[in-house]
Amino acid sequence: MKLLEIEHLKKSFGGIEVLSDLSMSVSEGEVVAVLGPSGSGKSTMLRCASLLETMDAGALRFAGSTVAEDVDGRSVYVGKKEQRELKSIFGLVFQNFNLFPHYTVLKNIIDAPVHVQKRDKEEVVQEARALLKKVGLEDKEDAYPCQLSGGQQQRVAIARALAMRPRMLFFDEPTSALDPEITAGILRILRQLAEEKMTMIIVTHEIDFARKVADRVVFMDGGVVVEQGRPEDVIDHPQNERTKMFLQKMEV
Amino acid sequence: MITISGFRAEEMRSEMRQKRLHGKGLYRVVLFLLVLSVVTGIITVCGRKDRSVQAADGEDRTTFTLGFDAEFPPYGYKDDDGEYVGFDLDLAAEVCKRNGWEFVKQPVDWDSKDMELNSGAIDCIWNGFTINGREKEYTWSTAYIDNSQVVIVGAGSDIKKLSDLSGKVVVVQADSSALAAFTGEDASEENKKLCGEFEDLQQVSDYNSAFMNLEAGSVDAICMDIGVANYQIKKRGDAFRMLEERVSSEQYGIGFKLGNTELRDKVQESLNEMLADGTFEEIAKKWELTDCICLGQEGTDAAYLQDAGSKKDEPFVKKFADIVGRLSGGMLASLMIFVFTLLFSMPLGLLVCMVRMSKSAVLRWIAKIYISIMRGTPLMLQLLVVFFGPYYVFGMSVSARFRFYAVIIGFSLNYAAYFAEIYRSGIEGIAVGQYEAASVLGYTRVQTFWKIIFPQMVKRVIPPVTNEVITLVKDTSLAFALAYTEMFTMAKQVAAAEASIMPLFIAGLFYYIFNFVVAMVMEAIEKKMQYYR
Numbered sequence: 209m210k211l212l213e214i215e216h217l218k219k220s221f222g223g224i225e226v227l228s229d230l231s232m233s234v235s236e237g238e239v240v241a242v243l244g245p246s247g248s249g250k251s252t253m254l255r256c257a258s259l260l261e262t263m264d265a266g267a268l269r270f271a272g273s274t275v276a277e278d279v280d281g282r283s284v285y286v287g288k289k290e291q292r293e294l295k296s297i298f299g300l301v302f303q304n305f306n307l308f309p310h311y312t313v314l315k316n317i318i319d320a321p322v323h324v325q326k327r328d329k330e331e332v333v334q335e336a337r338a339l340l341k342k343v344g345l346e347d348k349e350d351a352y353p354c355q356l357s358g359g360q361q362q363r364v365a366i367a368r369a370l371a372m373r374p375r376m377l378f379f380d381e382p383t384s385a386l387d388p389e390i391t392a393g394i395l396r397i398l399r400q401l402a403e404e405k406m407t408m409i410i411v412t413h414e415i416d417f418a419r420k421v422a423d424r425v426v427f428m429d430g431g432v433v434v435e436q437g438r439p440e441d442v443i444d445h446p447q448n449e450r451t452k453m454f455l456q457k458m459e460v
Numbered sequence: 461m462i463t464i465s466g467f468r469a470e471e472m473r474s475e476m477r478q479k480r481l482h483g484k485g486l487y488r489v490v491l492f493l494l495v496l497s498v499v500t501g502i503i504t505v506c507g508r509k510d511r512s513v514q515a516a517d518g519e520d521r522t523t524f525t526l527g528f529d530a531e532f533p534p535y536g537y538k539d540d541d542g543e544y545v546g547f548d549l550d551l552a553a554e555v556c557k558r559n560g561w562e563f564v565k566q567p568v569d570w571d572s573k574d575m576e577l578n579s580g581a582i583d584c585i586w587n588g589f590t591i592n593g594r595e596k597e598y599t600w601s602t603a604y605i606d607n608s609q610v611v612i613v614g615a616g617s618d619i620k621k622l623s624d625l626s627g628k629v630v631v632v633q634a635d636s637s638a639l640a641a642f643t644g645e646d647a648s649e650e651n652k653k654l655c656g657e658f659e660d661l662q663q664v665s666d667y668n669s670a671f672m673n674l675e676a677g678s679v680d681a682i683c684m685d686i687g688v689a690n691y692q693i694k695k696r697g698d699a700f701r702m703l704e705e706r707v708s709s710e711q712y713g714i715g716f717k718l719g720n721t722e723l724r725d726k727v728q729e730s731l732n733e734m735l736a737d738g739t740f741e742e743i744a745k746k747w748e749l750t751d752c753i754c755l756g757q758e759g760t761d762a763a764y765l766q767d768a769g770s771k772k773d774e775p776f777v778k779k780f781a782d783i784v785g786r787l788s789g790g791m792l793a794s795l796m797i798f799v800f801t802l803l804f805s806m807p808l809g810l811l812v813c814m815v816r817m818s819k820s821a822v823l824r825w826i827a828k829i830y831i832s833i834m835r836g837t838p839l840m841l842q843l844l845v846v847f848f849g850p851y852y853v854f855g856m857s858v859s860a861r862f863r864f865y866a867v868i869i870g871f872s873l874n875y876a877a878y879f880a881e882i883y884r885s886g887i888e889g890i891a892v893g894q895y896e897a898a899s900v901l902g903y904t905r906v907q908t909f910w911k912i913i914f915p916q917m918v919k920r921v922i923p924p925v926t927n928e929v930i931t932l933v934k935d936t937s938l939a940f941a942l943a944y945t946e947m948f949t950m951a952k953q954v955a956a957a958e959a960s961i962m963p964l965f966i967a968g969l970f971y972y973i974f975n976f977v978v979a980m981v982m983e984a985i986e987k988k989m990q991y992y993r
């Protein structure tokens with residue numbers, strides 16, 4: 209089953225086209241790594257998929273349900289309320305975490321499940337503690353974000369996304385604000401999630417990680433998908449010139 | 461010696477530095493020094509006051525500075541051309557001519573006239589200045605005008621005689637003879653009793669606002685000098701009338717600084733000459749005051765003849781406590797303005813801020829214009845508009861109680877504009893990632909604002925809000941524009957009545973302590989919010 213379908217997505221900022229005709233889909237249980245040079249539109253694609261940006265043209269579907277349909281070359285979205293319901297299918301982990309600084313770690317994690325999803329607080333707290341344990345922060349539930357290191361904050365952000373029980377997770381360069389030795393810890397968590405068959409789209413510059421964890425690698429450049437396929441094909445035997453150039457640069 | 465004191469200073473400085481490290485220590489040191497200097501100031505000023513009597517008037521005088529209330533026609537006022545004119549000014553000009561002095565007209569704030577005189581900034585108070593009740597406070601000329609206190613009501617009013625005033629609101633000028641006639645130490649028993657029956661006896665700073673109040677219906681009658689009353693009625697047409705019955709009779713003289721008989725005698729001599737050669741009469745005719753002249757008549761020299769003795773000394777502490785007691789009503793009034801203004805303006809500011817940041821361009825512009833007007837015009841003017849607006853715009857008569865509401869409404873509207881802009885800058889400083897995280901987690905707009913944005917905004921705006929709150933403490937004194945007697949107005953009144961500067965020092969001390977407490981509270985709140993960054 210396709211959890212995410214993007215068809216013929218177009219997006220411009222102030223007349224400059226950032227995504228020109230982008231299509232991609234992600235199946236349930238699939239881990240997709242998105243690679244590409246800076247400015248190629250990876251974040252923009254993910255932000256359109258997370259409804260943080262509106263698409264100019266193209267269609268968007270979550271698990272078969274329409275979020276936006278292309279009508280005569282323009283995207284037409286469903287109502288705000290429906291959008292909010294459909295949103296619960298995904299979670300997004302930001303490059304710079306975006307935790308709520310005035311909430312404790314625990315409150316950061318449980319607030320949305322309790323007040324947005326209206327779930328039982330006791331149950332959510334139990335689940336949040338389990339998630340904290342999973343990301344190795346079981347002793348930090350009363351800390352405030354400013355008392356945590358970057359890596360710890362990113363783990364909380366992952367736990368916060370997971371507490372919403374999403375069917376897929378988006379990551380936009382989850383480790384690029386972190387030191388290399390901290391990066392490994394985050395990637396280990398992602399790998400574990402992959403093993404648990406969590407559907408994930410990960411924008412990353414970690415080629416090694418993509419090779420080991422991703423089921424599929426998507427290479428983007430100039431606002432379109434240039435090449436995609438199994439990691440060993442795209443990364444080790446790239447067909448496209450631009451992919452080759454990018455990978456060469458990354459090697460140094 | 462120098463080395464020792466240098467070493468001492470160094471020691472003290474390092475001690476202070478240590479205290480700063482230990483938190484609020486420095487604060488206490490500064491407070492102590494400030495209180496010390498204020499108290500020293502009071503003692504010095506109060507101690508010096510009685511010694512200043514001997515201020516000599518040398519032979520080499522070249523100028524004569526006359527202090528007057530520029531809103532007291534026909535004695536001294538600003539005419540339509542913006543010139544200071546009046547009966548007293550014409551008299552003084554003639555006196556100066558005869559003595560070869562340069563004549564300086566110095567308008568003064570009536571409440572500060574004694575300070576102006578005692579400091580030497582003016583040479584005399586010459587402006588329909590009532591002798592009765594002030595005999596011992598100045599060195600006087602002989603009386604030259606006989607003036608009585610009369611009552612003015614609206615032409616259609618049902619008040620016919622003095623006894624009809626019971627249950628009514630009467631207004632007088634602050635520290636005027638009319639006020640003294642009702643509440644002064646020498647007020648007659650009948651007047652005191654009558655005054656007790658008023659619903660309220662209010663004080664305004666000038667007659668213009670007294671008449672505005674009478675027109676607007678917030679007061680029922682004005683009590684004032686007959687000369688002024690005749691002039692005002694003539695100027696303002698037949699919307700007003702004067703009661704036949706008089707409240708009191710009194711005489712005008714020229715007040716000099718206590719003990720300055722030398723200057724007084726020169727002026728008196730010239731006046732007597734002017735009376736003898738008819739110049740005085742001529743000037744009186746010009747101002748239609750011939751009926752009131754009493755210069756040179758019998759019984760006009762009681763104050764003139766009295767010996768310029770000094771007033772008895774009261775122990776400092778008793779006087780201090782006495783004045784604090786008399787000012788306590790004003791302190792409470794200022795406190796009320798402060799509390800109510802904050803209570804209303806802070807939420808109102810949030811509302812204005814939300815409108816200012818709303819999606820609708822029309823709403824945004826409305827808020828923008830509101831803020832620009834509130835920040836671009838004087839608060840004092842806004843207070844006047846709020847108070848008199850209902851009458852002048854809608855013809856509604858305003859009640860006396862409305863005075864306090866108008867102060868609160870005016871202050872709240874004004875401060876809301878400032879708070880709105882502070883809130884807005886606080887909100888705009890919050891990273892866009894916070895909104896995005898909330899959006900992804902499915903929060904509604906309302907939830908996002910109250911759960912995520914508002915708490916972070918509060919923390920950010922505490923320093924600028926503290927500034928505003930401290931300004932508000934001092935701004936409460938602007939309520940005097942609506943004749944609402946808050947702390948500062950009251951201090952000025954008491955200072956005028958006591959001819960002492962001490963009430964003003966106490967007022968300053970009050971504002972300082974008030975603000976010190978405010979700063980401490982705000983600091984505590986700020987500290988409480990320090991749990992996150």
Ligand SMILES: Nc1ncnc2c1ncn2[C@@H]1O[C@H](COP(=O)(O)OP(=O)(O)OP(=O)(O)O)[C@@H](O)[C@H]1O
Binds near residue numbers: 244
């Ligand atoms: N809100 C915006 N307004 C204007 N231009 C934008 C905006 N967001 C992105 N862009 C532009 O769109 C292009 C693609 O940006 P995007 O962030 O999607 O690239 P990216 O592939 O994520 O790059 P990186 O690897 O550096 O994160 C860039 O040229 C960027 O300047």
Ligand SMILES: [Mg+2]
Binds near residue numbers: 250252380381
């Ligand atoms: Mg990016």
